[in-house]
Amino acid sequence: MIRIAPVGRALAVVAATSLALTACGGGGGDTATQTSPSSAAPASSAPAAKGDGTLTLGTLLPQTGSLAQLGPPEFAGVDLAVKEINEAGGVLGKPVTKYDTDSGDTSTNIASQSVDKLLAQKVDAIIGAASSSVSLSVIDKITGAGVVQFSPANTSNELTTVNDRGLFFRTAPPDKLQGRVLGDLVVSDGNDTVGILAMQDSYGTGLADQVTQTVTDGGGEVVERVDYDPKAADFSADVAKIKAKNPKGIVLIGFEETTKVVQELVKQGLTSDKHKWYMVDGNLSNENFLKFPKGTLDGVKGTYPGAAAPDEFRKKLLGINKDLKDYPYASESYDATNLIALAAEAAKSDAGTDIAAKLIEVSKTGEKCKNFKECADLLKAGKDIDYDGVSGPVEFNEAGDPAVASIGIYQYGKDNTYPAKAVEYKNGNISG
Template sequence: MNVFTRSRTGKVLGGIAAVGVSALVLAGCASTTDEGTTDAGPAEELSLTIGTALPQTGNLAFLGPPEEAGVAYATSLVNAVSEETGLTLDVVYGDSGDTDNKAYETEIPRLLGEDVSAVIGAASSGVSLQFIDQLVGAGVIQFSPANTSDAFTTYEDDGLYFRTAPSDVLQGDVLGNLIAEDGNQTLGMIVLNDSYGTGLAKYVTESFEAAGGEVVAAPTYNTGDTTFDAQVSEVLAADPDAIALITFDEVSTILPSLLGQIPADKLYFVDGNLKNFGDDLAEGSLTGSKGTLPGLSIDTLGAFTSDLDAYLEAEGDEPLTEYSYAAESFDAVILLALASLAAGSTDAGDIAEKLIEVSGGSGDGEKCTDFAACADIILSGGVADYDGISGPITFDEVGDPTEASIGIYEYGDDNNYVAYAG
């Protein structure tokens, strides 16, 4: 398994040496089921309501189930100790859709009508940009588990936007270096024409070219497009050594036109389309293809994913087949609940002022790795520093995580991905 990890404020590693650094492993990630008890008495009773605008439909719908499962599981753990903490949490689930079906146009007003303090979502950066102003204008926190566009780092959000996923500056660096390290001199890309796709393509290009490579074709397409023959033809005509697919689930339509035209081990995926294809493709179609995904390795998160599936089974739901951004969604809920507890308030502005603190961004907190332990610190008069399932998180002044990991994965003969052994 290869994972690249660095602090956003630390030295930027360049060239192909950036790939293959050991994973940042947190002792607190072993399990989330042993919540313990709090010794301090509960503070004033708090009833916090949050909403979700995650993809139940649209071109990222495959990410909806793990993200919503992460939210539901975290909520269950918060409410399991509500008698001790005085905080109860209610979630109103909603669909973000995509920029084609525009589900968010009706869902965001519905969520705001439920008097939510925060909205978790969207998964797509392009979709989040469609309603961030609406949430900020209403004085509501937007907290995405999966937005990676660099646009949010400098966005005017009144301090109400946070994310547990790192900027694509990091993923682009890792992917570009990985492609170069694999011996490819030329690269073609098919790119989704939105803030996520074009931003990630930019950083992949910069990294690949810094390593001595050349991007020879990078046609784009728009959300809602259903045919991609022109983009595929343009990339293949450039005869690149490798092709990076910077897409969402449109990849399922693109792949049949590419497979057999380029060796599978010269195809590269990203977080927007890295999924288990299984029997949807002929056996061995993707053998040797690689991809990147922000977050700790799924292998590292084994205890969490097992606990998550056990929770779903107890609720009468099917186990997940994808786990992308489940941990980031889980952590978003825990952080919001801790910030509400620390503020002694369910007001969005009060919670936002405490989110940096409970993530460790103030630098003076006591480390803790589950809600109950962190709540105990807060109720005892201390400052909690939550290290999450997805990583240390530690927000900076603009709500970006200052530390992050990028996992590298490889497809096997079953067209499913596993951690890349290097």
Template sequence: MQSFLRTQGHSPRRYAALGAATAGVLLLAACAGGGTPAPSGSTGPDEGASDDTLYVGTVLPQTGNLAFLGPPEFAAVDLAAQELEAAGYPYTVEVDHQDSGDTQTDIATQSVGTLVSAGADVIIGAASSGVSFTFIDQVIDAGVVQISPANTSPDFTDYEDEGYYWRTAPSDVLQGRVLGNLMVADGAQTVGFITINDPYGTGLQENATMAIEAAGGTVTASALYNPGDTNLATQVAEVTADNPDAIAILAFAETAQIVPELVTQGFDASGMYFVDGNLSNSYNFPEGTLEGAKGTLPGNPADDTFRERLLEIDPELEDFSYAPESYDAVVLAALAAMQGSSPDSDTIRDNLQAVSRDGAKCESIEDCMALIEGGEDIDYDGVSGPITFDENGDPTEAYIGIFQYGADNQYEFVRTEFGSLNE
């Protein structure tokens, strides 16, 4: 069905319901294995999926170069499961947390194999676009819905996914636009990039470059590094040689090596710009190192009430990046299952777009459930924003948060910019 629909110029999502019966047979075959022991800290099912259980697996970073993103994402998934239960959700929600590692390991594919064998109905993850590309075909072949709370690579938009891949974070077409405009608006006429060489980094750089040039700025240098590189002095020297007004660091944990090199080269923090992959409060730099640096982060920042709810799940949280998107991913999957009257993967796939748009507006789990129980179509607007899915499983509109570091090397919220990918 996939190749037929593509050759006809349509997305499989538009016709997902037509193949539900056939796909359901495939799903039963893929999920027939018995349950596996749940990893420490999870509540995985004892005997795989069942007709009255929504089995939510996560493939999120416990280790690797995005490990700082893991705690808020795991906490948000657990919070959603807890609040669904408290609201009287009609199915049992089981959560099984697995590690995604990073692109230097094979952890994610093993984790996905475990979840597929156990009968996962939906997989939340990965955080890294590069990691998701290592297992997306594995998930599609198994007929399991994948919802990433943090994948922003534009390459997912047209991926041949048979309707199984979705994301609650917007494409970097939007973040790149905001980042590029921010640097030029701050007075930068010349900009350099230090960029991780993976789909996330290069896609974000491409879109930021277009915005910079459209606003009258110039990109003077771009230095790529490969995941796992530990000595980045050459890249820093290459970019600072042209003395740009601003440098965008499109990186992950390697930022901890990049920033000291920039300081050594005499580059001021007020000209440094971070993105979602490295906007963190966990850097061990001398006081004042990051003062004045700015960063962008897709999504609506977690407000105080939501943070308090997350801290009840994990009191040790320091960062809240992509927690709203992780929470909304679980809630959307749960509402799609309820709308379709079955917590299986194909039902979730076939109803995800419907619960995100064109119905009665609702923001809380309780309100959305009441509308569904009353026979209403719903339009869930979550803690991360409106989340209006298009036919590709992308949010069509979203907030991009802008943040700035203080002398304590902690970032603070400045403002949000709202944008549409249809512009």
């Protein structure tokens, strides 16, 4: 079902207030972490359809699973925003309350259990998940409860057209933009024959489709594409199919299982000094690569959505989590939190449906501002605002996607680490 245009989205969020979802009790052991005192509601209680005057946020971000490496910077981005919001007086005159939960990955039911817990706490908005497939597995439960779901990292094209009742937003651009930038990069590097190894899920196949189209449009040929099972114990047969076609360029689209794929590529002689390798946001910051012999990934390039995190912002994040080494999607998480808070201020309500109705408005066509306090002061003065965040301008289109976004192109060195800053940034229109 096609996502709803602005008027339709408004009608949808109003209609969603009449919907309530009874949350099923989650299994023990994964308790939500709250940042302000609150008594836990019974797991069977339905979330409130109307706001109670306190903006309550939940995070559904990876503490475990195939994207666990993205969790720390995402949590830090949310925590920094909440800290600054509360220091500026909070939302609607009250401190923001936050509960943290684990999204896990699609191999478990952790995300569904976490959502149940957050809905039982009567959250107004949920920030997450990082994985598009995880979001797709819980979006009906979240939006059916009249709660905003706002992902800082979902890139699947499928989420543009999902029936979300006008309640799903994201600060990360859809894969069609990353796919275009990656495909153009592959072709411009002189690869007229290309092999693709992509994990078989909405993220992997969607991104592989766009790369295939862009490579083909650019005069190249995808001579072999393998959509593999990321849970497979062995990838020798998948890599052998690529080897049989001997492509100049090899695109790797996946998560942490890419470690095993790379090992198999090396084993079968498809090393990065003989074939040009390319990666994506799901596997670029894989710490397992540091265990490989030096030079294994030397010169390998990859794409990552989002603008560079400014140095000042990184210093603030380290004040939240001193152990941070990488910053993927920290900016997007920070901006998601601020936008939700500003939309609540603009709506004069913390109800999820009211927040959703104002998110597009606070993201564009008003007076520009760059942080919560600055923007909130403008709202209190009766002015329209245009929040320009750390991750970029974040101007939402009618689908809840950022209309314009940046994609960074990164390159590994001989020590198998990629630089903190991109070699180059490509800006593009999502509809372009």
